[in-house]
Amino acid sequence: QVQLEESGPGLVKPSGTLSLTCAVSGGSISSSNWWNWVRQSPGKGLEWIGEIYHSGSTNYNPSLKSRVTISVDKSKNQFSLKLNSVTAADTAVYYCAQLGDNFLDVWGQGTTVTVS
């Protein structure tokens, strides 16, 4: 059973870069799944950030596209998120998730990132 675990700094300064990693265990990142990032701002709903395939192909939310980079490291079985020029509005819980057959079927526990 695939498990996902997010890691990264919990505090980022305004105008800085948010960097998170999602480690994949119990399965291969080279499987036929897309690997996603979703965030949830305090007291708010869910926002899709983007996704990556093991080949390196990506899809991003246009609302964040100019600031987001998602990458994959097959040797470490993990994928990463970078969000630059952050503001307080980027404060959120960030989740990584597996997209299997067009639904998000496995989620990490989430990691809280505060911009301050």
Added chain:
Amino acid sequence: DIVMTQTPLSSPVTLGQPASISCRSSQSLVYNDGNTYLSWLQQRPGQPPRLLIYKIYNRFSGVPDRFSGSGAGTDFTLKISRVEAEDVGIYYCMQTLQFPYTFGQGTKLEIK
């Protein structure tokens, strides 16, 4: 973007009674392959979202059969036949037909 609109936003329910949540999309979620890319997620307090239902009515592994999904095109419903205490949380519909993937605002299920 496809807008997902859920009703109600809050649903107080008595234990053992049914509950129903509606989700409407701003455009059809039917893909060329005939599948409809609408799923339902549950988020219990302090937990990450969890997949309940995919492609309208398919229960994900381990999901109790008191949860059921229905609908077509742009109108969808999640039903809980008999609410249990562990069902408290926020329920989201989500579309994965088109980028960007989008979620409903969430419906908070609470016990009366």
